[in-house]
Amino acid sequence: MSNPAEGTLTLVIERQFAHPPEKLWRALTENQLVAQWLLKNDFEPTVGKKFQFRSDPVQNWDGIINSEVLLVDPITRLSYTWSSMGLDSVVLFILTPSDGGTHLRMEHSGFRPDQQQAYGGAKYGWQNFFNRMEQVLDGGVQ
Numbered sequence: 001m002s003n004p005a006e007g008t009l010t011l012v013i014e015r016q017f018a019h020p021p022e023k024l025w026r027a028l029t030e031n032q033l034v035a036q037w038l039l040k041n042d043f044e045p046t047v048g049k050k051f052q053f054r055s056d057p058v059q060n061w062d063g064i065i066n067s068e069v070l071l072v073d074p075i076t077r078l079s080y081t082w083s084s085m086g087l088d089s090v091v092l093f094i095l096t097p098s099d100g101g102t103h104l105r106m107e108h109s110g111f112r113p114d115q116q117q118a119y120g121g122a123k124y125g126w127q128n129f130f131n132r133m134e135q136v137l138d139g140g141v142q
Contacts (some may be wrong), residue, residue, distance in 0.1 A: 010109040037133040
């Protein structure tokens with residue numbers, strides 16, 4: 001999906017989870033749970049908080065994603081920056097209660113037209129992250 005006002009691309013992934021919004025919110029905002037499905041981190045759900053996601057370094061990448069919390073609307077919306085390897089982007093999660101669970105919409109915006117490879121990698125990565133989130137949620141997050 002493109003954002004013509006900025007000339008950038010936005011990755012949108014929507015997923016239905018068979019868990020209440022409060023449970024998903026915990027998985028999105030408690031750093032120990034975030035580490036189980038996304039990446040190691042020092043995240044705190046406080047607007048303005050700078051934090052890092054950390055992964056094992058690989059060729060041409062130090063494994064660090066620098067971030068800052070932009071929006072915390074409890075159990076509804078969460079947003080933070082995602083800066084790594086020349087990509088300065090924004091991630092937004094929107095939680096909506098639905099029959100039998102929660103609809104989660106994730107928008108990862110700010111991919112420049114010359115970052116098609118990063119866009120494709122993010123699409124693949126987020127799908128895997130959400131698969132792992134489902135496993136974490138099914139494993140007993142209260």
